[in-house]
Amino acid sequence: MxxxxxxxxxxxxxxxxxxxxxxxxxxxxxxDEIHRFLVEHEFGRNVARLISRHLKLWKEGSDEREPVSxxxxxxxxxxxxxxxxxxxxxxxxxxxxxxxxxxADMYEEYKSVFAVVKKVEEMIAEIDFxxxxxxxxx
Ligand SMILES: [Fe+2]
Numbered sequence: 820m821x822x823x824x825x826x827x828x829x830x831x832x833x834x835x836x837x838x839x840x841x842x843x844x845x846x847x848x849x850x851d852e853i854h855r856f857l858v859e860h861e862f863g864r865n866v867a868r869l870i871s872r873h874l875k876l877w878k879e880g881s882d883e884r885e886p887v888s889x890x891x892x893x894x895x896x897x898x899x900x901x902x903x904x905x906x907x908x909x910x911x912x913x914x915x916x917x918x919x920x921x922x923a924d925m926y927e928e929y930k931s932v933f934a935v936v937k938k939v940e941e942m943i944a945e946i947d948f949x950x951x952x953x954x955x956x957x
Contacts, residue, residue: 832860835905846916852908859901866894888946895943 836857853923877883913922 829843836860846912846952849908849912851937856901856905859897859904861896863901864895866890866897870894884950889949891943891946942943 871886873883873886873890877887
């Protein structure tokens with residue numbers, strides 16, 4: 820799971836910050852929204868750090884199931900909402916602002932994000948399953 824939160828950061832946030840956002844940010848009209856997304860990425864990283872911290876404690880023997888599943892759920896909700904907003908942003912940018920080349924670049928960058936969301940959803944389903952197991956019902 821630590822791997823997955825790092826994976827999300829690498830694939831999603833870093834990709835957008837390093838390649839996609841710079842490629843569209845020369846359009847002034849998109850700057851404010853991009854800034855809002857960057858703030859949300861920071862939030863996402865903070866939650867991912869909390870998950871990692873509790874996973875580490877869990878590994879060291881302390882019972883961290885509750886915080887891990889709580890933060891992971893929060894992360895899932897955040898990511899879904901964030902991607903939904905970015906999706907809308909990309910659609911609008913594509914329709915109104917971007918050139919054909921920018922559009923093609925953007926699409927390549929963005930496609931990879933959906934694979935990550937699927938992973939998070941799978942993870943949350945697994946945790947729900949683990950929580951419902953008999954050894955966890957005390
Ligand atoms: Fe993002």
